[in-house]
Amino acid sequence: MASGICQLHIFFFPFLAHGHMIPTVDMAKLFTTRGVKASVITTPGNAPHLSRSIQKASELGIELDVKIIKFPSAEAGLPEGWENLDAITNEVNRELIVKFYMATTKLQKPLEQLLQEHKPDCLVADMFFPWATDAAAKFGIPRLVFHGTSFFSLCAIKCLALYEPHKKVSSDSEPFVMPNLPGEIKLTRNQLPDPAKQDMGDNDFSRFMKASDDSDLRSYGVVVNSFYELEHAYADHYRKALGRRAWHIGPVSLCNRNFEDKALRGKQASVDEQECLKWLNSKQPNSVVYICFGSVANFTSAQLMEIAMGLEASGQNFIWVVRKNKNNGGEEEKEDWLPEGFEKRMEGKGLIIRGWAPQVLILDHEAVGGFVTHCGWNSILEGVTAGVPLVTWPVYAEQFYNEKIVNEVLKIGIGVGIQKWCRIVGDFVKREAIVKAVNEIMMGDRAEEMRSRAKAFGEMAKRAVENGGSSSSNLNSLIEDLSLRRH
Structure with missing residues (x-):
């Protein structure tokens, strides 16, 4: 759309966690398909995780590059090289996590130096960088916010802040209705994030979250990795009732069209992609359940x-992704979580991936018939796009809100029974509940109906990003707005 001397140049600045970096790189690639020049800002320790995908884009003549700024590990009291949230959550140490968030506030000065030097036409910065709105304003640059979640969750967060329904119930387990939110959505205090319950007090982190909301209001608007057909009532509510400027441009993962693009997303896979596909090719359609809890959640x-015993008892084929934790010496922990002889018994039946999995490649395979997920929005969208029904197992962040949209609004999933929000380490689920949920999603009474609905949403997702589709049109409209603003 933009070319020659009129070409727009946009900076993308993701939060330093894989669940934020991956969709941001996809988004940057998406903008380049419209003739925009894109630069992704990151730190030295995170650059290698982006380089494969960006190198591939460059080979195709896509104008996408990386700008590096130093991460202040020493000033923040963090070990050298700890530049990604995933490294911190491996330690399950709340103090380190807060230090990490606080360290990111020190990135403002180097960001401003980059903005001054390159004068981009727009800055798309993560919600966890609230100071980015002021940084961009110094140079007259519009700042767009990327939350990395759904319209539904954004509406739920605002609803809680405006009406505080959680303060009107007598116990943590008593359900309350979310006022003025489309549909009768019920939650309990147990399911709310700690900051929402306001038990954090007036400390650095609660102030940080308030600053994030304030900077949203002062920004140019919000870009949302979603598509209108998926959650139109909440997209409308966010824009009209809450008065927020927002553009839906997703699912951004669909910018990865071929095998190589999908395989190169994120970190180096811990399994040979071709071997993984060969294993899936040997299975019947809709006969494999995929289990993955994202890059941050810990069990x-x-x-x-318990998960291993549940999978074995279910009798289903499975691919199970397990995070490899390391001890204080940086060595991988002893595997005391597998029943004796489990992998031998599961040979041909189950595949364990220790570390990073090529998730989009796996979900897109016709053999996969169900997805057990922690309800991170990237995972939900990737499951929806693949047309796969979900077993919901929320842990933290906004994942209980995402569970609600999957199970109660879209009706393409069932819960495993988690009732309590946890910080990083998930609540305990017994094997019987795992067996019940997995079997229900794969072959229960509602399995076909859920699969059919999921497949319909998958088709809508693909149409949304095609020429004339809702997300494609919204992206064109945003680029046009930014171009007009510059002139």
């Missing part, structure tokens, strides 16, 4: 053991 050895 105890006892919970992993």
Whole structure:
């Protein structure tokens, strides 16, 4: 759309966690398909995770590059090289996590130096960088906010802040209705994030979250990785009732069209992609359940053991992705979470991936018939796009809100029974509940109906990003707005 001397140049600045970096790089690639020049800002420790995908884009003549700024590990009291949230959550140490968030506030000065030097036409910065609105304003640059979640969750967060329904119930387990939110959505205090319950007090982190909302209001608007057909009532509510400027441009993962693009997303996979596909090719359509809890959530050895026993008892084919934790010496922990002889018994039946999995490649395979997920928005969208029904197992962040949209609004999933929000380490689920949920999603009474609905949403997702589709049109409209603003 933009070319020659009129070409727009946009900076993309994702939060330093894989769940934020991956969709941001996809988004940057999406903008380049409209003739925009895109630059992704990151730190030295995170650059290698982006380089494969960006190198591939460059080979195709896409104008996408990386700008590096130093991460202030020493000033923040963090070990050298700890530049990604995933490294911190491996330690399950709340103090380190807060230090990490606070360290990111020190990135403002180097960001401003980049903005001054390159004078981009727009800055798309993560919600966890509230100071980015002021940084961009110094140079007259519009700042767009990327939350990395759904319209539904954005509406739920605002609803809680405006009406405080959680303060009107007598116990943590008593349900309350979310006022003025489309549909009768009920939650309990147990399911709310800690900051929403306001038990954090007036400390650095609560001030940080308030600053984030304030900077949203002062920004140019919000870009949302979603599509209108998926959650139109909430997209309308966010824009009209809450008065926020927002553009839906997703699912951004669909910018990765071929095998190589999908395989190169994020970190180096811990499994040979071709071997993984060969294993899936040997299975019947809709016969494999995929289990993955994202890049941050942690489970105890006892919970992993329970998952293993549940998978074995279910009798289903499975691919199970397990995070490899390291001890204080940086060595991988002893595997005390697998029942004796488990992998031998599961040979041909189950595949365990220790570390990073090529998730989009796996979900897009016709053999996959169900997805057990922590309800991170990237995972939900990737499941929806693949047309796969979900077993919901929320852990933290806004994941209980996402569970609501999957199970109650879209009706393409069932819960495993989690009732309590946890910080990083998930609540305990017994094997019987795992067996019940997995079997229900794969072959229960409602399995076909859910699969059919999921497949219909998958088709809508693909149409949304095609020429004339809702997301494609919204992206064109945003680029046009930015071009007009510059002139």
